[in-house]
Amino acid sequence: DNEKIGEVNIPSYKDNDLEFDKEYYYKISALDALNNESQTSIEVKTKTHAFVDVPILSSMNSKMNITLIWNEVAGAKSYNIYRGGENISNVNTTSFTDPMPPGKEYCYQVSCIDQYDIESDLSVQHCTKVPLSPPKGLQADAGVSSMNLYWDEVVGADSYMIYEKVTQDSISYMGESRSTQFTVRPLDFSADICFVVTAID
Secondary structure (H helix, E strand, C coil), X not given: CCCCCCCCCCCCCCCCCCCCCCEEEXXXXXXXXXXXXXXXXXXXXXXXXXXXXXXXXXXXXXXXXXXXXXXXXCCEEEEEEEECXXXXXXXXCCEEEECCCCCCCEEEEEEEEECCCCECCCCCCEEECCCCCCCCCCEEEECCCCEEEECCCCCCCCEEXXXXXEECCEEEEEEEECCCEEEECCCCCCCCCCEEEEEEX
C-alpha cells in the first residue's frame, strides 16, 4: 500500500499482525552495494484469510463417557481437542466422546483448523466428569440390636454415605464408610428400617 514495511537480504518476507479477510498490495525494490534503489516490481495484490471464530464448548450428561459438544464454526474444516492442555484428537464433527473413568474431573478446550491448516485460538476451558454410578447389590444382615450393610464396589468411589430412609421423600444421615460395608447400631429390637447408600468421588 505504498508504505515501506521492511528491508531484508533474502528473497522472502513475512508480514505479520494483519487484519483478517483484507486485501493488501505489495511492491519490492532492490538495493545495490551503494544503497541505490531500483524501480519497484509489479504490484501484487493478496488477501489475508477469513477470520475463524473460536468454538463454544460444552458437554452432555453421560453415565459412561465424557461427551463434548460445540457449535459448528464457519470456515473450520476440523477441530483439535485438548485435555489438560494436551492435544488428544482431531475430528471433523462437532462432538467428541472421551472414555474416561468416573469420579475424576477433566478439563477440555477445542480449537478450529481452517482450510490453510491454521489453528484458531483455544476455546474457554470446560471441566466435566463422568458421574459415579449408584451403589448396587445393597444387602442387610440383621443382628439383635444392629444391622450390617453390604454393597458392591463403585468404580471411582472414594467413600460411601449411609442414610436411613425415613419416608418416601426424606432420608436421615447415618454415617460414612471407606469400605463397602457399614454397621448401624444400636437399633431397637425388631426395628423395621430402610437404608440407602450413595457413592462419593
